[in-house]
Amino acid sequence: MATETPTLRRTPLFEKHEALGAKIVPFAGYEMPIQYEGIVAEHRAVRGRAGLFDLSHMGEFFFKGRTAGAMLDRLVSSDIAGLAVGEARYGLLTNERGTIVDDVIVYRISDDEYMVVVNAANIAKDRAHVLAHLGQDVAFDDRSFGTALVAIQGPRAPEILASQTSADVTSLPSFGVTQGRVAGARATLARTGYTGEDGFEVFVANADAAKVWDALLGAGRDAGIKPIGLGARDTLRLEARFSLYGNDIDETTNPIEAGLGWTCKLDKEFTGRDVIAAKKAAGPKRKIVGLVVDGGVARHGHEVTAAGEVVGQVTSGTYGPTVEKNIALAYVPTPLSKAGTVLAIRIRGKDVPATVVKTPFYRRPE
Amino acid sequence: MSSVPDDLKYSKEHEWVRSDSGVVTIGITHFAQEQLGDVVFVELPEKGATVRQFSSLGVVESVKAASDIYAPISGEVVERNVKVIEKPELVNSAPYGDGWLIKVRLADKGELAQLLSPADYRSHIGETAGAGGD
Numbered sequence: 001m002a003t004e005t006p007t008l009r010r011t012p013l014f015e016k017h018e019a020l021g022a023k024i025v026p027f028a029g030y031e032m033p034i035q036y037e038g039i040v041a042e043h044r045a046v047r048g049r050a051g052l053f054d055l056s057h058m059g060e061f062f063f064k065g066r067t068a069g070a071m072l073d074r075l076v077s078s079d080i081a082g083l084a085v086g087e088a089r090y091g092l093l094t095n096e097r098g099t100i101v102d103d104v105i106v107y108r109i110s111d112d113e114y115m116v117v118v119n120a121a122n123i124a125k126d127r128a129h130v131l132a133h134l135g136q137d138v139a140f141d142d143r144s145f146g147t148a149l150v151a152i153q154g155p156r157a158p159e160i161l162a163s164q165t166s167a168d169v170t171s172l173p174s175f176g177v178t179q180g181r182v183a184g185a186r187a188t189l190a191r192t193g194y195t196g197e198d199g200f201e202v203f204v205a206n207a208d209a210a211k212v213w214d215a216l217l218g219a220g221r222d223a224g225i226k227p228i229g230l231g232a233r234d235t236l237r238l239e240a241r242f243s244l245y246g247n248d249i250d251e252t253t254n255p256i257e258a259g260l261g262w263t264c265k266l267d268k269e270f271t272g273r274d275v276i277a278a279k280k281a282a283g284p285k286r287k288i289v290g291l292v293v294d295g296g297v298a299r300h301g302h303e304v305t306a307a308g309e310v311v312g313q314v315t316s317g318t319y320g321p322t323v324e325k326n327i328a329l330a331y332v333p334t335p336l337s338k339a340g341t342v343l344a345i346r347i348r349g350k351d352v353p354a355t356v357v358k359t360p361f362y363r364r365p366e
Numbered sequence: 367m368s369s370v371p372d373d374l375k376y377s378k379e380h381e382w383v384r385s386d387s388g389v390v391t392i393g394i395t396h397f398a399q400e401q402l403g404d405v406v407f408v409e410l411p412e413k414g415a416t417v418r419q420f421s422s423l424g425v426v427e428s429v430k431a432a433s434d435i436y437a438p439i440s441g442e443v444v445e446r447n448v449k450v451i452e453k454p455e456l457v458n459s460a461p462y463g464d465g466w467l468i469k470v471r472l473a474d475k476g477e478l479a480q481l482l483s484p485a486d487y488r489s490h491i492g493e494t495a496g497a498g499g500d
């Protein structure tokens with residue numbers, strides 16, 4: 001049973017979640033809503049209409065200074081030096097062993113200022129990691145605990161957000177970032193997300209979070225917006241085949257085997273670059289693959305078998321409400337990673353057939 | 367639908383039993399399905415299998431997690447609900463109706479006495495007597 005843990009944090013929207021009847025669970029040191037109405041209904045609302053997420057547990061690091069971009073370019077695997085003001089990019093914080101410290105999004109806020117959004121569970125670790133590499137003339141500010149993040153995702157998200165902001169969000173490109181007011185509050189708005197749908201992430205000060213939350217929920221009522229918990233956040237991201245740090249990637253996995261080679265700009269210098277380049281040249285021994293499971297739900301930690309032999313492990317698994325299949329990600333030996341390969345997942349002692357498929361499992365219709 | 371119907375018996379593990387003439391129907395309660403959330407997979411014993419009171423008879427998986435179902439009584443499985451295997455969401459929408467799981471030929475009628483009455487089950491789940499309708 002869950003016991004009272006006095007160290008759990010609450011986001012500024014905790015009371016909103018309680019009033020909406022959310023089930024609250026401990027997650028990454030926070031008391032977070034896992035579901036309101038139900039995971040499947042919430043998942044479908046985001047795919048078909050719009051959903052509102054409280055992601056205030058996520059960490060926000062700010063870097064300011066003339067050389068901030070160059071410094072981040074050496075810390076993050078992707079092309080940060082090439083980011084223009086108003087652009088964001090996904091990338092990895094890597095270590096000297098070429099494995100993954102965290103997966104992050106870097107936003108270029110202004111000429112000399114960048115925001116890096118990190119996973120909640122990694123805030124302390126990432127802070128230590130970046131401080132160890134911080135340049136002399138770069139000012140670092142960890143605003144994780146003072147910044148709230150409200151995400152609005154789904155096909156109706158642009159019109160709902162547009163009705164509540166001065167910023168021109170409908171013409172903001174994917175991975176674009178801008179400043180403006182939302183419900184009167186100063187906000188950083190980005191066309192980013194973790195659902196496989198169009199949508200936005202809105203960063204505001206803690207004190208403004210409730211105002212923004214209420215305004216967006218109210219403005220989206222006619223469009224059928226719903227508050228979305230972490231349960232549906234997981235099914236949405238898995239259908240879209242986004243990695244979850246701590247499940248699919250961690251400090252034992254390298255970007256190549258994790259299918260994140262595309263985030264590594266190997267013709268620049270960054271921490272662990274040489275190891276990652278060597279892995280790529282040699283070809284990874286194992287690869288993460290998508291599996292469709294026939295007769296059971298695969299879960300993190302389940303063994304993958306081939307002809308009765310254990311050959312790998314499931315890192316994420318669930319029922320995908322949109323694809324209406326049991327889907328999973330797993331590391332398997334490279335020779336068994338081709339689409340169409342039939343493997344099995346050991347569920348409660350039984351080997352249940354699972355077929356390697358191309359990912360993402362779900363792609364948003366154009 | 368009442369969340370704890372008066373014509374059933376209950377286990378502490380949140381299964382219900384409907385008893386008619388030596389063959390009993392088994393399912394999970396409204397409270398259990400609510401706790402589980404959206405049910406997406408049901409694993410049930412084959413016809414002819416034997417289940418033992420308070421031992422696992424199968425598994426219900428929700429989006430979130432897998433949960434064992436325990437046999438509230440012992441006996442031979444005479445039927446399993448094929449409809450619920452095809453449409454697991456019936457466990458959520460009709461836990462006492464089309465979402466039933468298996469029918470069992472009762473091995474020992476005395477075992478029924480070890481189950482909870484509707485009133486006892488209501489207090490077990492923290493529902494006050496008389497507040498069963500919803």
